[in-house]
Amino acid sequence: MHRRNSRRRTALLLSAAIAAAPVLTACGNDAHPGAAAVVGDQRITVSQLENRVNEVRAAQRAAVADEAQYAQTVARTGSLTRDTLHGMVLERVLHQAAQDAGVTVSRKEIQRMRSGLEQQVGGAEALETAWLQEYGVAPKHLDDNLRLQLEAQKLAAKLGTDPSRPEFWKALSVASKKLDIDLNPRYGTWDVEKSSRADAKTPWVREVTAAGSEQQPT
Template identity: 70%
Template structure:
């Protein structure tokens, strides 16, 4: 997305440095699992399906073979990034639920409408989210729900997403969910509260809705 359209920071790089306290697990404990969150497995097959979905969207958006190979080269950590996003989605959803926060379809639609206006239409928004954040068009609304949950959680806590109170809520949710991450996809440094070999660009920069104000609905 064009830089002038990114009017505010919602979730900054600080959240990546203060990520939930996730612990690593081996394949022996959960064979076939990429991660276990709240007792529910994210299987390797489910993860691969999500990655394939993104790759298909990238292929459709970049028909030129040379350019597509450049896309592949620049997104070599897509599998790990995608798993990180899948886990963090569940952690943040739990933290929001603990605070009685809900996001409605109307909330999501309002945010999406504002973003589409900034991006020059629905296709422009889908392309921007795919290129910058690795979010397939079919998952766009899910990602907007995540952004809204983060905004509402921060507001409920009387803080913002750069402050310790917000990170503490995510860490609490992680402990409640007993997240186990398969080390083949990376690990979490518990003391530093940061993940090794993980990038979550869409958690560092999120475009706000039209008017330059966060879409809290």
């Protein structure tokens, strides 16, 4: 029971770190042609980001009965693009922090965690649905997300803390600095101290409120 609660707390903490943000449109010159973010020596391209978002949307559409329900789902996840980019960057930050601490995760550990979660929720399909609804993770990326959870758990254990404590996020902050993360301004900025995406306050960015959607504070 303790292990189950620990896994869920880790998942919730990492997903909660992806804060909902206003829908934005950017105008003016693009200083990051083709890139949504640069993390260390790796580029997350706009195309890669769009593909990841489209995978989630396709899974969301397949999980509901009709267009009306899908429209409601889209309205509830209006910040999906920015949330997804945050997750893609945070994944690299956490992996860097884990590497720095000598933490590794094996394929066998991922499968063990997945099997345990499937037993808890009632099967593979139920787990995929739960991760899609709760964390915006498409089924094909479920194992990647479980690796993220395991890396977080093992990193916290190595540091003698847990993912809710400042010591854990300090390690991520160090990794963020090391990777020298640079977000395309249309997607905001990266707060190194918090290892979190933030909306850029720039004159060429205009906020657009989607009709019928609720905005949450960042």
